[in-house]
Amino acid sequence: MxxxxxYIPSISxxxxxxxxxxxxxxxxxxxxxxxxxxxxxxxAHYTDTSKPNMYEQIQNQHQYAELYQLANKYRNTNVQLFLVTTLQEREYLDYVTTYYQNQNSNQKKTPVYLTELKLMTNYFFYPRVVRSYSLRQFKKLKPIPNSIVIADLDLRYSLPIQSTLVQIPTGPKQYIMNIKKVPKPYYLFNVTQ
Amino acid sequence: MREWIFIASCFILFQYVIGYIFLSFLWKNYKISMLIYVPIAWVIGNALSIPLLYCLAFYNLLGYITPFTGLVVFTLSCFVAIAVTVSNKNAVHISKRHIVLLSVVLLFFFPLIKNSVFSFLIEWDAVAEWFMKAQSFFYSPGIWGNQLFQNSAFLYTERSYPLGGSLLISVFYRLVGFVNDQTVQLYLLFFYLNSVILGLGFLNDRIRNISLLSVLLIVLSFFISPLFIFFSHNGYMDMVIANVFISVVVLYIFLLEDKKQRIAQYLIPITLIAGAGMLIKNEGVPLFILSIIFSYLTALFKYKRMKPVAISGTVLIYPLLAKTMWEYYKSASNINYYFNPIGFEDIRSRTTLIVSHYLNTLQYTPTQGVTLILAFFLLIIFTTILIAKRQYITLLPQLLLLLQLGSYTYFYLVTSLPLDIQLPASFDRLVLQLLPALFVVLVYQGEKVTKIFSNKQFV
Structure with a gap:
C-alpha cells in the first residue's frame, strides 16, 4: 500500500x-x-467517415429520416402537403398554443395538441408551413393527385379514399437510440389518381 | 464533415479569443490560473457576442454574417490576440500541473466530443424552441418579417423566450451555409466542458495541497452524472445557463476574497455574463437580478467603493440595450409571455407536491448519480460549521444559489400550467443549471472549513 x-505526488x-x-x-x-x-x-458504427455528405448519413439514422427526406424533396415545391394527427391524450396537450389561441376567449378553452410528428414536420419543412388536420377534417378533403399525406395513423384503413393512398415505406433504422422513449409509428402516403 | 468541424472549431476558438482579448485588458498584470482564465474567456466571448447578435437581429442585419466576413473577423481577432499576448506575456499562469489536468479532462471526454458531432437532433425542446428559432434566423436576416414570429402555426415555439442561444447557433448555420444541426452540437458541448474545466481550476486554485489524482477524481465524479451527459449537447440551453451560473459564482467568490480590492475587474465580467444569461433563457433573469444585487452591494458595503459600481453600471447598458430591443419588438408585435400567474391558490397542496418532488429528485440516482445527495449532506455540514463559527460572509455564494432555487419555487407556486406535468418535465433541468455552481460553493466552503479545522478553531 x-x-x-x-507513486501519487503530494498526497496528504x-x-x-x-x-x-x-x-x-x-x-x-x-x-x-x-x-x-x-x-x-x-x-458512429453506421456511418462511414470516408464517404461524402456525413450529414445525410447521420440523418438517415434519424427516427424520422423518411420525413426529413420528404421535406428535402418537397419543401420548395407546390406539392400539396397534409398532416393528419389523431393523438389527443393529455400528454400531447400543447399548453402554450392553447393558451395563446384562447386568451381572448371567455368560453371553454379549445385544446390544441402537439405530437412529436407535428414537431418534426414543422422543423424539417420550415419555412414551409404544413397545415395540420384532424381525421374528421381530412375525411372531408379531396387531396389532388401527387399530394403528400403525413399521418400518425395508417389512413388506408380509416378512409374511403384508401385506394388512392400509396404508402411511402418508413423502414426500421440500424441505430436505435434506446435511451429515449420509442417514438410512435408514423405513416407517409402519396396520393395517386 | 472535416470542413464543418473545422468551421465549428474556428467559431469556438473565436469566442475564446475575443474573451481572452477582453480579459487581457481587464485583468492586466494579474496572474490567473490557466484553468480559470480559459473557461472565463469562453463565457465572456459568448457574453460579448450575444447582445451584438440581438442588435443585428433587431436591425435585420444577420445577412452580414457570411463565411467571408466570419473569416475576416476571426483573422483580425487572432492578430489582436497575438499582439496582446506579446505585450502582456504573464497574464495567464500556466504550469505543468495545469496542462496535465486539462489534457486528462479532454482525453476523458473525447468520446463525448466525438459523439456530439455524430448526433442527430431529436429532443423536444431543442427542436421545438431553440433550433427552430435558429433555423428561422438562417432563413431570415432578423426578427422583423421573420415567419416564425408571425405565423400562428409556430405558437408552440414560445416566441417570447430569449433568443441568445438560437442566435449563436444561427451564426454557425450561416458560416457553414446550411442548417447543420449536428455539428453545432460540438459548440454547445463546450459550455459543459468549460464548466468542468472551471470547476477543476477552482478546486485546484482554492485547495492547493491536494494531489492531482484527488482533484481529477473529485471533479470527474461530480461532473459525469447522467444528467450532465444527457444535456451536454442535446440542444437544450440549460447547460449554457449552468455555465453562466458557475462563472458568475466563481467571479463573485473572487470578489469576496480579493485582498487587493480589484473590484471593477470582477464586477464588469459578472455584469456581462449575468446579462448574457438573461438573454439566453428566462431563468437567467432572476440570476441576473440576484448577481447584480449581490455583487454591487458587496462592492458598496464590504469594500465601500462607489467608482467600480458606477463603471460596471455603464457596462450594464450593453446587455440591457439588447434586452430593451427585444422587449420593444415583443411589444410592437404583440408577443407576450404565456406565463399567467394564478396567485397563491391551493398553495398548501402545491407546496407539498413541490417539496416531495425536490426530495425525490435528490435521491433519484438514475439521473443525478450519487453525488447530488452527497453534496446535499456536505452542504448542510459545512453550513452548520460556518454558522457556528460566525463566518456569515462565506455563506453569501450559497445564498445566491438558494435564492435562485427560491425563484424557481416561486414560479412553480404561481404557474397557471398543470403543476403535476410541469414540475417533473422541468425540474431536472433546473437542478442541472444549479449543479456546477453548487460544486464551486462546496469547494469554497470546504476550504473555509478545512482552515477552521487546521487552525484548531473548531475544537
Missing amino acids: KRLFS TLERYILPSLLILFFIQFHYYKFYAQKFGEI
Whole structure:
C-alpha cells in the first residue's frame, strides 16, 4: 500500500483516508458515464467517415429520416402537403398554443395538441408551413393527385379514399437510440389518381 | 464533415479569443490560473457576442454574417490576440500541473466530443424552441418579417423566450451555409466542458495541497452524472445557463476574497455574463437580478467603493440595450409571455407536491448519480460549521444559489400550467443549471472549513 501511495505526488494524510471512497464514488459515476457515452456513440458504427455528405448519413439514422427526406424533396415545391394527427391524450396537450389561441376567449378553452410528428414536420419543412388536420377534417378533403399525406395513423384503413393512398415505406433504422422513449409509428402516403 | 468541424472549431476558438482579448485588458498584470482564465474567456466571448447578435437581429442585419466576413473577423481577432499576448506575456499562469489536468479532462471526454458531432437532433425542446428559432434566423436576416414570429402555426415555439442561444447557433448555420444541426452540437458541448474545466481550476486554485489524482477524481465524479451527459449537447440551453451560473459564482467568490480590492475587474465580467444569461433563457433573469444585487452591494458595503459600481453600471447598458430591443419588438408585435400567474391558490397542496418532488429528485440516482445527495449532506455540514463559527460572509455564494432555487419555487407556486406535468418535465433541468455552481460553493466552503479545522478553531 505504501508503494502505491508513493507513486501519487503530494498526497496528504487526510487524502489517504478518503482516496478509497473517492475511487468508489468515481467508479459508480463512471458506470453511468460509460453507459451514456456508449449509447450515444453507437451511431458512429453506421456511418462511414470516408464517404461524402456525413450529414445525410447521420440523418438517415434519424427516427424520422423518411420525413426529413420528404421535406428535402418537397419543401420548395407546390406539392400539396397534409398532416393528419389523431393523438389527443393529455400528454400531447400543447399548453402554450392553447393558451395563446384562447386568451381572448371567455368560453371553454379549445385544446390544441402537439405530437412529436407535428414537431418534426414543422422543423424539417420550415419555412414551409404544413397545415395540420384532424381525421374528421381530412375525411372531408379531396387531396389532388401527387399530394403528400403525413399521418400518425395508417389512413388506408380509416378512409374511403384508401385506394388512392400509396404508402411511402418508413423502414426500421440500424441505430436505435434506446435511451429515449420509442417514438410512435408514423405513416407517409402519396396520393395517386 | 472535416470542413464543418473545422468551421465549428474556428467559431469556438473565436469566442475564446475575443474573451481572452477582453480579459487581457481587464485583468492586466494579474496572474490567473490557466484553468480559470480559459473557461472565463469562453463565457465572456459568448457574453460579448450575444447582445451584438440581438442588435443585428433587431436591425435585420444577420445577412452580414457570411463565411467571408466570419473569416475576416476571426483573422483580425487572432492578430489582436497575438499582439496582446506579446505585450502582456504573464497574464495567464500556466504550469505543468495545469496542462496535465486539462489534457486528462479532454482525453476523458473525447468520446463525448466525438459523439456530439455524430448526433442527430431529436429532443423536444431543442427542436421545438431553440433550433427552430435558429433555423428561422438562417432563413431570415432578423426578427422583423421573420415567419416564425408571425405565423400562428409556430405558437408552440414560445416566441417570447430569449433568443441568445438560437442566435449563436444561427451564426454557425450561416458560416457553414446550411442548417447543420449536428455539428453545432460540438459548440454547445463546450459550455459543459468549460464548466468542468472551471470547476477543476477552482478546486485546484482554492485547495492547493491536494494531489492531482484527488482533484481529477473529485471533479470527474461530480461532473459525469447522467444528467450532465444527457444535456451536454442535446440542444437544450440549460447547460449554457449552468455555465453562466458557475462563472458568475466563481467571479463573485473572487470578489469576496480579493485582498487587493480589484473590484471593477470582477464586477464588469459578472455584469456581462449575468446579462448574457438573461438573454439566453428566462431563468437567467432572476440570476441576473440576484448577481447584480449581490455583487454591487458587496462592492458598496464590504469594500465601500462607489467608482467600480458606477463603471460596471455603464457596462450594464450593453446587455440591457439588447434586452430593451427585444422587449420593444415583443411589444410592437404583440408577443407576450404565456406565463399567467394564478396567485397563491391551493398553495398548501402545491407546496407539498413541490417539496416531495425536490426530495425525490435528490435521491433519484438514475439521473443525478450519487453525488447530488452527497453534496446535499456536505452542504448542510459545512453550513452548520460556518454558522457556528460566525463566518456569515462565506455563506453569501450559497445564498445566491438558494435564492435562485427560491425563484424557481416561486414560479412553480404561481404557474397557471398543470403543476403535476410541469414540475417533473422541468425540474431536472433546473437542478442541472444549479449543479456546477453548487460544486464551486462546496469547494469554497470546504476550504473555509478545512482552515477552521487546521487552525484548531473548531475544537
